[in-house]
Amino acid sequence: MYKLYYSPGSAAMAAQAMINEIGAHLGSTLAEFILVDDEKNEQKSPEYMKLNPHGRVPTLIYDDGKVMYESAAICQFLTERHPEARLAPAVGHADRGLYLQWMAYLTNTPQEASMHWWHAENYIDGKAEQAKMKAKAEERLAKMWTFLDGVIATKGPYLCGANFYACDYFLVMLIRWTRSMPRPGHTYPRLNGLVKTVMARPAYAKMLKDQGIIQPV
Ligand SMILES: N[C@@H](CCC(=O)N[C@@H](CS)C(=O)NCC(=O)O)C(=O)O
Numbered sequence: 198m199y200k201l202y203y204s205p206g207s208a209a210m211a212a213q214a215m216i217n218e219i220g221a222h223l224g225s226t227l228a229e230f231i232l233v234d235d236e237k238n239e240q241k242s243p244e245y246m247k248l249n250p251h252g253r254v255p256t257l258i259y260d261d262g263k264v265m266y267e268s269a270a271i272c273q274f275l276t277e278r279h280p281e282a283r284l285a286p287a288v289g290h291a292d293r294g295l296y297l298q299w300m301a302y303l304t305n306t307p308q309e310a311s312m313h314w315w316h317a318e319n320y321i322d323g324k325a326e327q328a329k330m331k332a333k334a335e336e337r338l339a340k341m342w343t344f345l346d347g348v349i350a351t352k353g354p355y356l357c358g359a360n361f362y363a364c365d366y367f368l369v370m371l372i373r374w375t376r377s378m379p380r381p382g383h384t385y386p387r388l389n390g391l392v393k394t395v396m397a398r399p400a401y402a403k404m405l406k407d408q409g410i411i412q413p414v
Contacts (some may be wrong), residue, residue, distance in 0.1 A: 199228035200258040201271075202248065204235040205408040206373065208268035208308070209255035211366040213408070215272060218400035219279040230407065269304035272363045284363045292357045299356045299364040303371060310337045311374045339380045342372075342388060349387035354394065361398075369395040369412075376413050383414055 199216060201208030213230060220227035233239045233254050241252040249256040249266045250339060256266045257274070276285035286292035313320060313334040318325035345368070348356065356364050369392050372382030383392045392414050395401050405412055 198242045198259070200231055201228050202231045202233050202245070202254055202256040202258075203408065204233050204240065205255045206410045207254045207351045208370070210373070210404060210408070211363065211371040212255055212257065212268060212271045212275065212403040214361060214366050214398070214404040215275050215282075215284055217403045218284065218398070219275065219282045221400060222273055222279070222282045264357065267304075269300055269308075269367065272367060273300060276363050284366075286357070286360070292360060292362070295357045296364055298364050300367065303364060307338060307368075307371050310334045310341065311371060314338070314378065315374070325362070335378050335380070336374055338378065338382070342375075342380065342385050344380045346350075346385040346387045349391060353387060354390065361395075365391065366401065369401070373410075373412050381413065383412075389414060 199361055201209060201213055201216060203213055216228045216230075233245060236256075237286040239245060240249075240254055245256075246252050248258070248264050251266070253266065255268055255271060256264060257271045258264055259274075265274065273285070276282070280287060281347050311334070314331050317334075321327055321330055345356075352358050355361050356368060368388075372388060375381045376383070382388050392412065396405070396412060396414065
């Protein structure tokens with residue numbers, strides 16, 4: 198039904214875990230996961246750029262040839278196509294506003310700050326300027342993790358409260374991206390609890406195994 202193009206540890210992590218979870222729910226294999234080897238720069242190959250002109254992962258193929266990209270949009274699309282998996286609150290549900298808030302916040306704030314750290318060269322020229330940008334990204338992400346840790350402390354155990362949704366997969370994916378920073382997301386107590394809870398979900402654990410990556414806790 199789906200093809201998901203991924204690189205290990207990339208922005209495809211959440212969508213791949215969701216596809217596993219939906220597939221387990223339906224009792225069927227739902228997708229083919231296609232490796233785009235970023236060590237060989239395959240995301241910039243002419244064949245892949247025909248699918249995703251930005252040369253980034255993930256890309257999702259659905260309905261025998263329709264193509265979409267942007268990880269948060271793919272996650273949202275999957276929740277809408279498979280409401281039975283309950284990976285998002287239904288339209289009209291009391292959690293819906295918060296859920297949409299977190300999906301937007303995660304993709305446009307911590308995800309973007311992570312990009313400043315991982316790919317400072319895409320934003321500014323010069324080694325010294327890039328080092329400053331990375332330091333600022335670390336500082337900003339530490340503030341975001343403090344904030345989100347507080348949200349979960351007061352309203353957890355998940356981002357929207359009692360119910361697990363796709364935004365929790367997305368957050369745990371972003372937390373992994375900060376594993377080499379001075380204050381990685383998983384070192385904040387409630388975020389650490391969330392990472393452990395999400396890693397205990399078979400769909401997330403299978404994604405980590407299939408991608409050949411580990412998630413520090
Ligand atoms: N906003 C995009 C960002 C995707 C993105 O930056 N993916 C990274 C991997 S995490 C990538 O493919 N980078 C390769 C490159 O920019 O050359 C999304 O969320 O899908």
